[in-house]
Amino acid sequence: MAAPLRLGLAGLGTVGIGVVRIVQRHAALIEARCDRPVVITAVSARDRTKNRDADLSAYAWETDPVALARRDDIDVFVEVMGGSEGPAKLATEAALAAGKDVVTANKALLAHHGQALAEAAEAKGLAIRFEAAVAGGIPVIKALTEGLAGNGMRRVMGVMNGTCNYILTRMESAGLPYDTVFEEARQLGYLEADPNLDVGGIDAGHKLSLLAAIAFGTRVSFDAVELEGIGAISIDDIRHAADLGFRIKLLGVAQMSGRGLEQRMTPCLVPMDSPLGQLQGGTNMVVLEGDAVGQIVLRGPGAGEGPTASAVMADVIDLARGLRLPTFGQRASRLAVPVAAKVATPAPYYLRMTLLDKPGALAKIATTLGDAGISIDRMRQYGHAGGNAPVLIVTHKATGADIAHAIGRFAATGVLVGDPVAIRIEEV
Amino acid sequence: MAAPLRLGLAGLGTVGIGVVRIVQRHAALIEARCDRPVVITAVSARDRTKNRDADLSAYAWETDPVALARRDDIDVFVEVMGGSEGPAKLATEAALAAGKDVVTANKALLAHHGQALAEAAEAKGLAIRFEAAVAGGIPVIKALTEGLAGNGMRRVMGVMNGTCNYILTRMESAGLPYDTVFEEARQLGYLEADPNLDVGGIDAGHKLSLLAAIAFGTRVSFDAVELEGIGAISIDDIRHAADLGFRIKLLGVAQMSGRGLEQRMTPCLVPMDSPLGQLQGGTNMVVLEGDAVGQIVLRGPGAGEGPTASAVMADVIDLARGLRLPTFGQRASRLAVPVAAKVATPAPYYLRMTLLDKPGALAKIATTLGDAGISIDRMRQYGHAGGNAPVLIVTHKATGADIAHAIGRFAATGVLVGDPVAIRIEEV
Incomplete structure (x- = not known):
């Protein structure tokens, strides 16, 4: 049997304590699944005195997560502190520099610095795993990447x-x-x-x-x-x-x-x-x-202790089993710089507006939409409340820009009370 | 970049052709994701002359899947023939004996011979993957195992x-x-x-x-x-x-x-x-x-060509990426022989029966249930059709054995028309 996989756990909030609980409760199960033990060696959090309702006595304590990340007796740095800058970023960078794999629940850190971190990991042959960063307990990163x-x-x-x-x-x-x-x-x-x-x-x-x-x-x-x-x-x-x-x-x-x-x-x-x-x-x-x-x-x-810790542990167990792949599923250096679409894919839109109770009001709105190239799929006019008529329209597919353009021209019709509402209908 | 991963594909039905189409259409994408190419080297099927609407000219042809499984120029034997015995079993065993990893969509084969095959694979350090065997395109084996x-x-x-x-x-x-x-x-x-x-x-x-x-x-x-x-x-x-x-x-x-x-x-x-x-x-x-x-x-x-082939390819790509783990998620030799539960977990039951239109009929049924220790959560009696009254009962939790016992005693009440129906209500 291989040597234990040793974790340094940074952050002892809800998720961190959830990780401690799983590692302790399921030691035998995890060892069977990984063919090696998974252990926590050291932990860090801001306040050591806080009562956390978990037995942390077997773990070394670091107040500074950067010091935790650099310890010789950890293989994987588990970051569940949060925050896109500051200690989480510094400690993650320190872990990679010190040759440690990283498991993180930190979506903000990766959303802002994912490319640089993935490149740093790749340069050293290290893994960054982040199942817990997206949709809590749902193993969606794994489903998509693998x-x-x-x-x-x-x-x-x-x-x-x-x-x-x-x-x-x-x-x-x-x-x-x-x-x-x-x-x-x-x-x-x-x-x-x-x-x-x-x-x-x-x-x-x-x-x-x-x-x-x-x-x-x-x-x-x-x-x-x-x-x-x-x-x-x-x-x-x-x-x-x-x-x-x-x-x-x-x-x-x-x-x-x-x-x-x-x-x-x-x-x-x-x-x-x-x-x-x-x-x-x-x-x-x-x-x-x-x-x-x-x-x-x-x-x-x-979200929640159990589901998020479950996702963290999926990443930890992958590493214990030797399952490693690039951060975003392929070499960081090969990831393309995306060209952002300037115009969203056309979709039907929901429009809600209130019209003055005047003859021809609705016709003016329909005409304005038609002039903007937007055709109407369904329309519903409600009973007149206080003389004004709420109207709902579902359009056929249109771009957001066309919808905005048409709404901009509604004002000129002089039949509108207040601002119209437009919400995209996503076809699922 | 590592050498190509070479597939031997046994079975050219719907799923097999689906695999061919993905390997051909997404060669560049798969190479980027695996950091190496994935190629088909050889294929086998019963009838070479059948028109399959796919270009197979670049692949060596074997009529016998066992011969395919033993070829020196394949790394992975992909079995999408089906059947728990016969050629599928022989060829899978031959592949393992020849040192090939196996990717299979064959649920029957694994349901009947999974333990023996997993042990054979483990003895040689080989992988058997079967994402496509369960729930088609849903990556459920991966979600559960990892x-x-x-x-x-x-x-x-x-x-x-x-x-x-x-x-x-x-x-x-x-x-x-x-x-x-x-x-x-x-x-x-x-x-x-x-x-x-x-x-x-x-x-x-x-x-x-x-x-x-x-x-x-x-x-x-x-x-x-x-x-x-x-x-x-x-x-x-x-x-x-x-x-x-x-x-x-x-x-x-x-x-x-x-x-x-x-x-x-x-x-x-x-x-x-x-x-x-x-x-x-x-x-x-x-x-x-x-x-x-x-x-x-x-x-x-x-089911279907695309979804099942998607699952096959997930396994293939895992192998190309070097992601390997035991067949059922832990060492085959450590898997316990399960003790089958003799009595299922209690659950509410749905009962439907038709009663004679006689005073006290329903009371007799209710009494029989009560005597069997089964309490009633809800009951609904419908209008009398032709003098007989259809009755629906939702029980509180009971074992299947208790329900069967009670139903056995309904006959003695003399108020039943035909056989009652009992269906478990699974609490989800």
């Missing part, structure tokens, strides 16, 4: 921020406005210290950029992700979308076309009876579309 | 025969009886030459036994799978189950308890709003439950 490696990928989609999906689901089920549910989520501890990481789509955008790099063989380019959060989603739109057979999700979509690489993390309508439309609460879902396999859907918990 | 390797597995479930799910879905949507839809499926070419492999649950049972071996670290024991096909499912039961909020699926369940290893491939009711309940048509779904991760659901095409 399980679908025989496919040219067509599109990758995902609901990858459980907090946003919780908020949108709760708004619909309880009929509550965004601000109320946001406050509930804050009090339940579902939100990051900076809530914009969640509701602004940034966290989910980080994840999407990592999936896109693997799927399309390109350098991570988080800066090119089109980001739009859920803060502007109204209960009205959730209800009207439901009337039309749709649900609103914060949906990540990455696809490669003749126009270049598209990466979007924006609110979208999806059919209520699709797997994405049926996804309720904090659960995550990733949809992988390949030219040979068709569509694969993966669903599971996107 | 992605969830940090988990003690609690339960594995799956709808893994698309033909059965097509038949059950179509019966419900079209309101047609089993025999009619079975005949439709036959004419559409959805059924195996021996339809009992599909509708008898054998094919899906093979798959379940492979998942169970990996999940619980036990030797494959297909003979211990409780098998029941879908031939006895009536349109009445599909309708009544729907009334109660359930759908009927041919569901595989493997779980390890204090009673031992349970493996069942039987019709079950599942909640209509669960992912399993929502699965329509020929699509497959596997549910993996681990003690750290909770529940992971994987959904995708379970």
